[in-house]
Amino acid sequence: MVTVVPSATRKITSVNPATGEVLAEFEPATEQQVRAAVARAQTAQAGWKEIGVERRARILGNFQRRLREKKSEVARIITRETGKPLAEALVAEVLVVLDAARFSCEHAFRFLREEALPHDNWAMKTKSGRILREPYGVIGIISPWNYPLSIPATETLAALVTGNAVVLKPSELTSCTALVLGDLVCEAGVPRDVFQVLIGDRITGSALLHSPIDKLVFTGSLATGKQIAQVAASRLLPLVLELGGKDPMLVLADADVEVASSGAVWGAFTNAGQACLSVERCYVDRKLYQPFLAACVEKTRRLRVGNGEAPAIDVGPLIGERQLEIVESQVEDAVARGARVLVGGSRLKKVGSNFYAPTILADVTHQMRVMREETFGPVLPVMPFDSEGEAVRLANDSEYGLGASIWTRSRRRGEQLARQIQAGTVMVNDALSSFGIAEAPHGGMRMSGVGRTHGRFGLEEMVRIKYVDTDRMPGRKKVWWYRYGERFPQQMEALIDLMFAGGMGERLRGARKVAGVLESKERL
Numbered sequence: 279m280v281t282v283v284p285s286a287t288r289k290i291t292s293v294n295p296a297t298g299e300v301l302a303e304f305e306p307a308t309e310q311q312v313r314a315a316v317a318r319a320q321t322a323q324a325g326w327k328e329i330g331v332e333r334r335a336r337i338l339g340n341f342q343r344r345l346r347e348k349k350s351e352v353a354r355i356i357t358r359e360t361g362k363p364l365a366e367a368l369v370a371e372v373l374v375v376l377d378a379a380r381f382s383c384e385h386a387f388r389f390l391r392e393e394a395l396p397h398d399n400w401a402m403k404t405k406s407g408r409i410l411r412e413p414y415g416v417i418g419i420i421s422p423w424n425y426p427l428s429i430p431a432t433e434t435l436a437a438l439v440t441g442n443a444v445v446l447k448p449s450e451l452t453s454c455t456a457l458v459l460g461d462l463v464c465e466a467g468v469p470r471d472v473f474q475v476l477i478g479d480r481i482t483g484s485a486l487l488h489s490p491i492d493k494l495v496f497t498g499s500l501a502t503g504k505q506i507a508q509v510a511a512s513r514l515l516p517l518v519l520e521l522g523g524k525d526p527m528l529v530l531a532d533a534d535v536e537v538a539s540s541g542a543v544w545g546a547f548t549n550a551g552q553a554c555l556s557v558e559r560c561y562v563d564r565k566l567y568q569p570f571l572a573a574c575v576e577k578t579r580r581l582r583v584g585n586g587e588a589p590a591i592d593v594g595p596l597i598g599e600r601q602l603e604i605v606e607s608q609v610e611d612a613v614a615r616g617a618r619v620l621v622g623g624s625r626l627k628k629v630g631s632n633f634y635a636p637t638i639l640a641d642v643t644h645q646m647r648v649m650r651e652e653t654f655g656p657v658l659p660v661m662p663f664d665s666e667g668e669a670v671r672l673a674n675d676s677e678y679g680l681g682a683s684i685w686t687r688s689r690r691r692g693e694q695l696a697r698q699i700q701a702g703t704v705m706v707n708d709a710l711s712s713f714g715i716a717e718a719p720h721g722g723m724r725m726s727g728v729g730r731t732h733g734r735f736g737l738e739e740m741v742r743i744k745y746v747d748t749d750r751m752p753g754r755k756k757v758w759w760y761r762y763g764e765r766f767p768q769q770m771e772a773l774i775d776l777m778f779a780g781g782m783g784e785r786l787r788g789a790r791k792v793a794g795v796l797e798s799k800e801r802l
């Protein structure tokens with residue numbers, strides 16, 4: 279467990295990373311407050327489940343309407359707290375959440391409907407089975423700062439519509455956005471105790487993890503994810519882990535260089551590279567390597583870097599010093615091992631203390647940290663390959679497996695190659711945007727995590743499966759109950775032959791031996 283420092287000595291400060299302006303200060307929730315919030319959520323959840331999916335969907339529809347009405351205000355708060363361009367706050371946050379709300383409202387009713395379970399086992403023909411999907415109870419959500427609205431909101435919507443209560447512990451860097459989400463959800467008609475936002479840091483997150491929640495949906499770094507998984511394992515707490523990535527981009531020989539280079543620049547630098555699905559490493563067929571690099575460099579030079587609140591800004595600041603140091607040290611390591619900086623490669627102190635120039639690296643190798651560790655900054659390392667086999671091998675040479683992209687004029691080739699890439703999502707001729715498709719499952723393999731958010735699979739994570747089985751002949755004792763008697767094993771061998779023997783003759787012999795079992799067997 280994380281060492282607990284009394285909350286009075288800790289402050290949660292929300293800062294605009296573009297300007298350094300302090301936006302707000304908060305007291306973190308104490309361990310007792312976390313436990314009390316979870317207890318209130320447990321009590322309130324029963325009523326929320328009881329009102330039924332149609333009413334819950336109507337209430338979340340209200341949330342969707344309110345968010346649309348307040349879209350500009352919400353986007354501005356996100357931009358002030360993260361520095362990202364206003365356009366990105368609208369497209370990758372507000373729009374994504376509106377569409378997730380649409381999906382939840384439209385699909386939850388059908389998703390939660392009881393499902394009849396037909397079966398073919400002859401011995402069980404008197405039974406009728408049904409699958410029920412029931413809410414877990416209280417879902418804890420711990421979220422990061424890079425998409426402070428879209429990540430917690432999409433997870434919250436899926437949890438709420440399926441009948442759970444939610445306790446959200448947002449990133450300590452983006453508390454203002456989380457509180458806006460809390461207000462919008464509650465103003466829409468979700469009871470206060472059914473959706474609670476607890477401001478705090480890792481200590482608060484740890485308190486939530488140790489509280490009696492029924493499931494945890496965690497989005498954040500691999501290092502934290504591993505710590506959380508260890509604690510969760512000790513009490514078998516169900517988990518979804520959405521962790522880091524090192525997404526490869528493969529540019530095949532038949533790709534359109536003009537299109538792929540624009541995709542690479544956007545995919546690597548959107549949100550200043552601080553996206554779990556960012557293009558983190560790029561592999562280009564050697565025939566296109568030079569023209570591709572030249573196009574990427576030229577387009578990167580034209581990007582406008584600055585405060586995301588200013589008009590027409592393309593790339594904002596990094597979230598803070600810790601992130602800058604990671605980026606800086608990976609670029610330094612790459613250069614020391616022989617990489618060439620084609621553009622960028624340093625801080626932009628004149629723009630502000632958290633800005634780093636969009637950077638393109640050539641002559642990179644897999645010995646460099648920039649090709650192995652998550653960078654989470656505006657760096658695009660580009661490496662040539664000589665065959666598609668080599669490209670796939672390089673793409674899969676990573677401990678992560680979140681997303682990947684393949685760029686080609688041949689849809690068939692792209693989709694074929696996608697099957698060989700070890701990742702939760704592979705996009706052909708685009709990157710990142712799968713996150714904006716409400717129906718598309720989001721999540722990774724290997725060190726990128728377990729479980730899924732978004733779409734039908736995101737809803738599945740929010741429910742427990744219960745199998746209800748009813749015998750249609752309640753007045754009859756079952757043949758497999760006591761007493762077994764002496765002849766029963768042979769009769770069961772005959773039943774097995776009747777059901778599974780390869781030839782018709784053997785099956786008929788089995789049938790003859792079985793006949794009469796039901797009537798003649800002694801039952802206690």
Ligand code: NAD
Nearest residue numbers: 421422423448449479480483484498499502520521522554
């Ligand atoms: P982080 O792991 O530092 O923090 C994430 C959250 O966990 C924060 O709310 C933090 O307060 C909390 N936390 C930290 N330590 C904790 C502990 N011991 N117990 C409980 N809670 C704890 O990550 P970050 O820097 O906020 O986010 C960036 C990371 O998130 C990157 O690695 C990125 O790839 C990843 N990410 C993944 C996805 C995805 O969907 N796979 C999406 C966005 C970000």
